[in-house]
Amino acid sequence: MTNISIDQLIDVAREATAVGSAILEREYDAVHKRGKELDVTVKSSAIDLVTEIDGQTQEAVVAAIAKHFPDHRYIGEEQGAEDIGDPNSPYEWIVDPLDGTTNFIHGKHSFGTIIAVQKDGELLAGAMHMPLLNQWFWGGKGAGAYFNGDTVKLRDTGSMQDAILNCNLIHRGKEIDGVLHVTLPRCRSIENYGCAAEELGEILMGHTDGVFFDGIRLWDIATGFLLIEEAGGTMAYEAQEPGNPKGGYTCAASTAGIFDELWDWTQTKM
Secondary structure, eight states: OOOOOHHHHHHHHHHHHHHHHHHHHHHHHHHHTTOOOOOEEESSSTTOEEEHHHHHHHHHHHHHHHTTOTTOEEEESSTTOTTOSOTTOSEEEEEEEEEOHHHHHTTOSOOEEEEEEEETTEEEEEEEEEGGGTEEEEEETTTEEEETTEEOOOOOOOOGGGOEEEEOHHHHOEEETTEEEOOOOSSSEEEOOSOHHHHHHHHHTTSOOEEEEEEEOHHHHHHHHHHHHHTTOEEEEEESSTTOTTSOEEEEEEOHHHHHHHHHHHHHTO
């Protein structure tokens, strides 16, 4: 199979991401400004929500990619993409059609579409867009990382004590006597936005320093982690269910200076 250039993969990732985020923006207006009824259902737990918009957006995103690469495979957050493409293709697109579903439902502005592509398991390119925040991120392996057209510059974090970190707090809680408990590393502050694109985007904009996640999915982190690494940061992710492409991951990404300490904490104390 002919190798595809990183630039072409970035272009298709951006094109498909724009298709997805345009649908989300239109549907957000319909729901929150014009009173359209939104059908919300529960997936794996009471805090794991899905709407009909998630599935519709994924279908449109996959169709946009398939116009360019009809044989490529997919890992999609929603059902329906697993059997598309040639099962022997080394290229696999990772699609989160609506990242921040709970935020979308509640009328918050931090939600968007995230798309990445890997070849034989190596992340090559990706894009993510939060339309109501006007935040575009994209890049590729060896091609750099960009925010709204400018080269990403990460913070020069002095130490963990100086770091502002993000994590999926509510998903990490362990219930003891009816109370959720979480462990936290020693740092300046911990923030949780309920939207991986925003949490990773804050690092790429130089506002925060790192993230650590327990049980998050590949479609949430693939693009952001690749871009953080391209911008000079460091990342690592380990499958909690090897062989299950939709399983959870233990992972962390940050500015280079604090990564070793953050990753050690993530692996041993989270």
